[in-house]
Amino acid sequence: MQSLIIAKKELKLLVRDKLTTTVLFALPFSMILILGFLLGEGFGQKTDDLMRISILNLDEGKGLDNKSWADHTIEDIVSTPNIKVEIIQNKQLAQNLVKTGKRAAVIVFNQNFSNKVNVCSFLSTGVNPFHRDGVYLEKLDVSIIKDTKQPATSAIIESVCQIALLRIVMPWMIGQAFEKLGDPEFIELLGKEVSLPVPPSLRLLIPKEKIPLGELLELASGKDVALARNYREKVGAGIQTALIGQFKNYNLTGKSWASLTRSINPTETDKTLTLYQNEDGAGILKRGAIRYQILVPSFTVMFAFSLILISGWIFVAEKRQGTFDRLLGTPVSTINILIGKFLPIVLISLFQILFLLAFGKILLGIKIGQYDWSITNWMTSLIFLPFATSICVASFSLFIGILAKNETQLALFSSIPVCLFALLGGCIFPWEMMPDNAKNLSAFTPQGWALDAFREIMPSAFDTSTDFQLILKSSLVLLTMGLILTFMTWGIFERIRLGHAKA
Numbered sequence: 001m002q003s004l005i006i007a008k009k010e011l012k013l014l015v016r017d018k019l020t021t022t023v024l025f026a027l028p029f030s031m032i033l034i035l036g037f038l039l040g041e042g043f044g045q046k047t048d049d050l051m052r053i054s055i056l057n058l059d060e061g062k063g064l065d066n067k068s069w070a071d072h073t074i075e076d077i078v079s080t081p082n083i084k085v086e087i088i089q090n091k092q093l094a095q096n097l098v099k100t101g102k103r104a105a106v107i108v109f110n111q112n113f114s115n116k117v118n119v120c121s122f123l124s125t126g127v128n129p130f131h132r133d134g135v136y137l138e139k140l141d142v143s144i145i146k147d148t149k150q151p152a153t154s155a156i157i158e159s160v161c162q163i164a165l166l167r168i169v170m171p172w173m174i175g176q177a178f179e180k181l182g183d184p185e186f187i188e189l190l191g192k193e194v195s196l197p198v199p200p201s202l203r204l205l206i207p208k209e210k211i212p213l214g215e216l217l218e219l220a221s222g223k224d225v226a227l228a229r230n231y232r233e234k235v236g237a238g239i240q241t242a243l244i245g246q247f248k249n250y251n252l253t254g255k256s257w258a259s260l261t262r263s264i265n266p267t268e269t270d271k272t273l274t275l276y277q278n279e280d281g282a283g284i285l286k287r288g289a290i291r292y293q294i295l296v297p298s299f300t301v302m303f304a305f306s307l308i309l310i311s312g313w314i315f316v317a318e319k320r321q322g323t324f325d326r327l328l329g330t331p332v333s334t335i336n337i338l339i340g341k342f343l344p345i346v347l348i349s350l351f352q353i354l355f356l357l358a359f360g361k362i363l364l365g366i367k368i369g370q371y372d373w374s375i376t377n378w379m380t381s382l383i384f385l386p387f388a389t390s391i392c393v394a395s396f397s398l399f400i401g402i403l404a405k406n407e408t409q410l411a412l413f414s415s416i417p418v419c420l421f422a423l424l425g426g427c428i429f430p431w432e433m434m435p436d437n438a439k440n441l442s443a444f445t446p447q448g449w450a451l452d453a454f455r456e457i458m459p460s461a462f463d464t465s466t467d468f469q470l471i472l473k474s475s476l477v478l479l480t481m482g483l484i485l486t487f488m489t490w491g492i493f494e495r496i497r498l499g500h501a502k503a
Contacts, residue, residue: 003336003337003339003340003343004340005340006332006336006337006339006340006341007339007340007341007343007344011343011344011347011348024303024306024307024310024348024352025352025355027303028299028300028302028303028356029356029359031299032292032295032296032299032359032360032364035291035295036286036289036291036292036295036364037286039291039295052083052084052085052086053077053083053084053085053086053107053157053160053161054085054086054088054094054097054103054105054106054107054157055074055077055085055086055087055088055106055107055108055109056087056088056090056091056094056106056107056108056109057070057071057074057087057109058070058091058108058109058110058111058113059071059109059110059111059112059113059114060111060112060114061111061112061113061114061115061118062114063114063117063118063172064172064255064256068113068114069109069113069114069117069118069168070109070113070114072168072256073109073164073165073168074087074273076164076167076168076257077160077161077164078273080160080164083160084274085273085274086273086274087273087274088106091108094106094108094145095145098145098146098147099147101147101149101150103147104146104147104150104153104154104157105144105145105146105147105150105153105154105157105158106144106145107142107144107157107161108142108143108144108145109141109142110141110142110143111141112141113140113141113142115141116129116139116140116141117140117168117169117172120140120169120172120173121173121176121177122173122176122177123177123180126173127139129165129169130169133162134162134163134165134166135162135165135166135169137161137165140165140169142161142165144157144158144161146158167257168256168257170257171254171255171256171257171259171260172255172256174255174260175254175255175259175260176255249262250262286364287363287364287365289364289365292360292364292365292366293366293367293455293458293459294430294455296356296357296359296360296364296366296458297451297454297455297458298426298427298428298430298451299356299427300352300353300356300357300360300454301389301422301425301427301447301450301451301454302422302427302428302447303352303356304349304352304353304389304390304393304450305393305396305417305418305421305422305446305447306418307345307348307349307352307393307397308393308396308397308400308414308417308418309410309411309414309418311341311344311345311394311397311398311401312397312400312401312404312410312413312414313407313410314401315341315398315401315402315404315410316401316404316405316406316407316409316410319405319406320406328496328497334490334493334494334497335490337493338398338486338489338490338493341398341401342394342395342398342486343394345390345393345394345397345398346387346390346391346393346394347390349389349390349393349394350386350387350390353386353389353390354382354386357382360458366458367458367459368382368457368458369381369382369457369466370459370466373466377466377468380468380471380472380475381456381457381466381468381471382457384472384475385450385453385454385457385471385474385475388474388475388476388478388479388482389446389450389475389478391478391479391482392446392450392478392479392481392482392485394482395481395482395483395484395485395486395489396417396446396482396485398485398486398489399485399486399488399489399492400413400414400417402489402492402493402496403492417446421445421446421447421448422445422447424441424442424444424445424447424448425442425445425446425447425448425449425450425451426439426442426447426448426451427447427451446477446478446481449474449477449478450474450478452470452474453470453471453474453475456468456470456471457471
């Protein structure tokens with residue numbers, strides 16, 4: 001009962017103060033909105049997330065296996081490890097994305113791409129698409145819309161396109177050429193160009209030193225046209241069989257890279273193919289922008305710990321007004337006093353966290369959770385984690401408040417958990433914008449653990465998985481920090497009461 005009376009008094013002091021309301025609710029609300037307007041869609045995203053191959057498929061023809069060659073090329077690029085591919089819906093969108101600098105380049109497979117690939121061949125009647133550095137894109141009806149202000153990234157995208165086209169066109173041409181070796185027409189041509197020596201024992205029947213292969217096949221067939229054609233087919237099949245045996249590491253009849261090289265196709269889980277999505281958000285608030293997936297959890301954690309300064313100010317005000325000394329002289333136990341001051345901070349912190357999450361979900365369209373989560377997963381993410389964070393915040397508040405003797409000390413002491421820890425924990429600058437080893441420092445801050453967990457429950461478009469083990473671990477770490485600080489605060493409080501009693 002004594003704890004509840006103290007808690008009620010502390011809660012009134014915290015709630016009725018306009019500064020508290022401004023700092024805890026209006027300030028993070030406005031800062032998230034302002035930064036949402038000012039920051040671009042690439043804010044906080046890793047280089048790997050921003051680096052993707054954008055493709056516009058306008059191909060109307062058919063190629064191998066009755067699929068367009070554009071589809072085969074896209075599958076080839078998607079199957080390349082660590083490459084993300086997105087499909088652009090139309091040419092106007094592709095041009096706008098490049099013009100505004102949102103994409104460095106967009107690969108365009110035009111209407112006649114399949115038809116152009118189909119006529120590529122090593123034969124004199126076919127099209128040779130190759131040059132020293134790769135493939136003539138214009139000969140294949142392929143174009144690349146480039147942003148001249150991003151030449152390096154554009155060059156990388158063009159290189160990916162060139163390599164993919166080589167893997168598509170070269171096996172197709174080799175497979176066609178190998179098939180020609182078995183055609184009777186090729187054997188007939190070979191028969192005219194290749195002559196075999198006539199053994200001396202057969203000179204009476206064939207009064208020649210050499211006889212063309214074609215003439216020899218005609219003699220063997222007895223001038224039977226059908227039989228001669230059958231012999232030519234067998235010669236062609238023999239040549240193909242011999243070459244297959246000679247180059248058995250390759251399937252020379254294969255017309256795709258995987259078939260030609262006898263390689264194993266990647267599994268579906270290795271492939272990353274998505275349709276273009278507007279990551280810049282929509283409407284005045286830029287609702288649904290991916291940057292809000294970073295801003296909302298960052299400011300939720302940062303302003304939760306800013307409660308340390310506000311609650312600490314109440315502690316200092318009590319010391320200055322003499323209320324704290326009178327509280328020390330009362331028969332109320334130390335535990336009851338600490339609980340009475342602890343509970344209001346936990347409640348306000350918990351309400352603030354849930355308020356900002358709801359604000360982000362409803363007004364800004366951020367994604368929280370997955371549809372396939374169980375009740376346990378939801379409770380861990382939206383109850384246990386906020387509660388553990390609030391416990392840690394309240395513990396820090398009491399610890400700083402009991403140490404600070406005046407407003408100056410409060411400002412100095414609270415700057416470490418509020419400002420420095422927020423910076424190291426990634427609340428001000430996202431970890432993606434810091435050096436690789438910077439995130440290791442966040443393990444020494446409660447903000448780092450809390451932010452890591454809150455970002456897990458707000459998956460981005462690039463990583464839709466959720467590590468519940470990390471959420472649970474972070475919550476336990478926050479609770480442990482809170483318990484340690486609470487025990488230290490209790491020890492300091494007991495020492496102060498003992499000194500006050502002696503005085």
